[in-house]
Amino acid sequence: MKLLFIYPRRGSEKRTFVQSFRSIFLHKVIFAPGLTYNVLAALTPKDYSIRIINEEYQKLDFDEECDCVGITATTPIVNRAYAIADLFKERGKKVIIGGCHASAIPDEAKQHADSVVIGNAEDTWPMLLKDMEKDALKPFYRQKGLIDPEHMPTPDRKYMKGSFFSDGVQTSWGCSTGCYYCAITNSTFGKHHVHRDIPSIIQELRAIPQKFLRIYDPSLTSNPKYTKELFRNMIGLHKKFLCNGNIHVLGQDEELLSLASEAGCLQWSVGLESISQNNLDSIGKRTNKVNDYASAIQKIHDHGMWVKGNFMFGFDYDYPDVFKKTRETIQSIEVDLPCFYIVTPLPGTPLFSEFKQQGRILTKDWSLYDFGHVVYQPKNIPADVLFEKTYEIYDELYSPFNKIKRSLGGVKTDILSFAGTAIESLYY
Ligand code: SF4
The missing domain is CATH 3.20.20.70 (Aldolase class I)
Incomplete structure (x- = not known):
C-alpha cells in the first residue's frame, strides 16, 4: 500500500520566479513544515510505503503511483487542497482530507474526498487504514474522545525532516x-x-x-x-x-x-x-x-x-x-x-x-x-x-531602518538569537 501525503501550497495561481525562489528558500531553509504527516507515518504499519510532498517547494505529479492521497489544510489553503483532491479523484485515487477546516465543515470537505478525518487523527488513523485495506472506507472518521497520551507517538521524520535551519x-x-x-x-x-x-x-x-x-x-x-x-x-x-x-x-x-x-x-x-x-x-x-x-x-x-x-x-x-x-x-x-x-x-x-x-x-x-x-x-x-x-x-x-535596528537587538544575546530575530524581522 502506498500513501502520498500532501501539504498544499498557498494559492493556485502561477508563481513568478522570485515568488518561487522565496517560497523554496523560506520552506526549505527557514521554516519546518509541521508534523502532521510525521505523526501519521508513526501510526502507519511499517510495510506501507509513504511519500510526503510539500507543494511549497516540490512539484506534484498527479499521475504518481499511489493507493491513497492524504491532504491536510487550514482554511486559507483549503481551496487548493480541494483542487488537488479533485484531480487525484479524477484519476481514480482514494482521497482523505483532514485538518481544522475539514473538521469544522466536514460535509463540504466530503464533496472532494472519499473520507474526512474530523479532529485529531491519532485514534482514528489506524482504523481508517484497516478499512481502506478492506476497500470499505467510511465517509467520516470522527475523534471520539481526548487523545490518550499513550497514543501520541514520536513523529517519524524518515519521510520529511525539518528545514535546514x-x-x-x-x-x-x-x-x-x-x-x-x-x-x-x-x-x-x-x-x-x-x-x-x-x-x-x-x-x-x-x-x-x-x-x-x-x-x-x-x-x-x-x-x-x-x-x-x-x-x-x-x-x-x-x-x-x-x-x-x-x-x-x-x-x-x-x-x-x-x-x-x-x-x-x-x-x-x-x-x-x-x-x-x-x-x-x-x-x-x-x-x-x-x-x-x-x-x-x-x-x-x-x-x-x-x-x-x-x-x-x-x-x-x-x-x-x-x-x-x-x-x-x-x-x-x-x-x-x-x-x-x-x-x-x-x-x-x-x-x-x-x-x-x-x-x-x-x-x-x-x-x-x-x-x-x-x-x-x-x-x-x-x-x-x-x-x-x-x-x-x-x-x-518594519521600515528598512526598523528592521535593521530590530535585527541588531538579537546580538545582545547570542548568534542564534541574532539569526532568528533577523530572519523574523526581515520576513515581516
Ligand atoms: S484559545 Fe488559546 S490558543 Fe486559541 S487564541 Fe486563545 S489563547 Fe491562543
Missing part, C-alpha cells in the same frame, strides 16, 4: 482560554489540554540535529507545572526555541520565565490582540489585562527573551484611531516583534456564527480567510480603511 516539536494539544475567534480551542475537544510524557519528548529533541526549534503547542502556559518540568528537562540540550504562551500567565510566573530562559527559549509569541479591554472581554480573552501588558513584557525582557506580540484589527470596539493608538502603545510597552492581522471569523468558531447570524459575512471565498483580508463587515471602521491601515502599520514599523 530549524525543526519543531509538539508537546501538548488544546487550550482552555476559549477565544471566540480561535480554531484550536473551538475544535473537537480543543478546550482540553493534553500532553505527551516528558521522557519521550526529550528523546525526540536529542535526535533532532537542528539547534533551532519551534514548539508548536498552541499555548505552553496552559499547564505551567507540566511546562516547568519540561523546561527543567530541556536544560543542557543546547537548543534554542520559539514558543507560544499567555501574557497574563507569563507576567505572574517568574519561575516559569527563568526556566524557559535556561531551557533555551528566545521568544514568546503572545496574543495581545487589542489595546481595548472592551475588545478583549467581548472576544472571550478575559485572561488578558491591557494594563498589565507593560509589566509582563518587562519581566520577559528581564529574563533575556523577546516578545512577539500579535494584534488584530477590526474588532467591534475598534474605531479608525485604533491604528495610531496601537502603534503608540507598542512603542511604549516595547513589543519586540509586533504582528498585525485583520479579524477573521474562521468557520467553526463562535465568531463566525455570530457574524453569520448578524448578516456580516461578506464572502465565503476561503482563500481570503488568511487574516490579511476583510471577509466580514466591520462595525466601526470602513472595510477598505481596515485593509489599508493594517498594511500601513506594517510598513511603518
Whole structure:
C-alpha cells in the first residue's frame, strides 16, 4: 500500500520566479513544515510505503503511483487542497482530507474526498487504514474522545525532516482560554489540554540535529507545572526555541520565565490582540489585562527573551484611531516583534456564527480567510480603511531602518538569537 501525503501550497495561481525562489528558500531553509504527516507515518504499519510532498517547494505529479492521497489544510489553503483532491479523484485515487477546516465543515470537505478525518487523527488513523485495506472506507472518521497520551507517538521524520535551519516539536494539544475567534480551542475537544510524557519528548529533541526549534503547542502556559518540568528537562540540550504562551500567565510566573530562559527559549509569541479591554472581554480573552501588558513584557525582557506580540484589527470596539493608538502603545510597552492581522471569523468558531447570524459575512471565498483580508463587515471602521491601515502599520514599523535596528537587538544575546530575530524581522 502506498500513501502520498500532501501539504498544499498557498494559492493556485502561477508563481513568478522570485515568488518561487522565496517560497523554496523560506520552506526549505527557514521554516519546518509541521508534523502532521510525521505523526501519521508513526501510526502507519511499517510495510506501507509513504511519500510526503510539500507543494511549497516540490512539484506534484498527479499521475504518481499511489493507493491513497492524504491532504491536510487550514482554511486559507483549503481551496487548493480541494483542487488537488479533485484531480487525484479524477484519476481514480482514494482521497482523505483532514485538518481544522475539514473538521469544522466536514460535509463540504466530503464533496472532494472519499473520507474526512474530523479532529485529531491519532485514534482514528489506524482504523481508517484497516478499512481502506478492506476497500470499505467510511465517509467520516470522527475523534471520539481526548487523545490518550499513550497514543501520541514520536513523529517519524524518515519521510520529511525539518528545514535546514530549524525543526519543531509538539508537546501538548488544546487550550482552555476559549477565544471566540480561535480554531484550536473551538475544535473537537480543543478546550482540553493534553500532553505527551516528558521522557519521550526529550528523546525526540536529542535526535533532532537542528539547534533551532519551534514548539508548536498552541499555548505552553496552559499547564505551567507540566511546562516547568519540561523546561527543567530541556536544560543542557543546547537548543534554542520559539514558543507560544499567555501574557497574563507569563507576567505572574517568574519561575516559569527563568526556566524557559535556561531551557533555551528566545521568544514568546503572545496574543495581545487589542489595546481595548472592551475588545478583549467581548472576544472571550478575559485572561488578558491591557494594563498589565507593560509589566509582563518587562519581566520577559528581564529574563533575556523577546516578545512577539500579535494584534488584530477590526474588532467591534475598534474605531479608525485604533491604528495610531496601537502603534503608540507598542512603542511604549516595547513589543519586540509586533504582528498585525485583520479579524477573521474562521468557520467553526463562535465568531463566525455570530457574524453569520448578524448578516456580516461578506464572502465565503476561503482563500481570503488568511487574516490579511476583510471577509466580514466591520462595525466601526470602513472595510477598505481596515485593509489599508493594517498594511500601513506594517510598513511603518518594519521600515528598512526598523528592521535593521530590530535585527541588531538579537546580538545582545547570542548568534542564534541574532539569526532568528533577523530572519523574523526581515520576513515581516
Ligand atoms: S489563547 Fe491562543 S490558543 Fe488559546 S484559545 Fe486563545 S487564541 Fe486559541
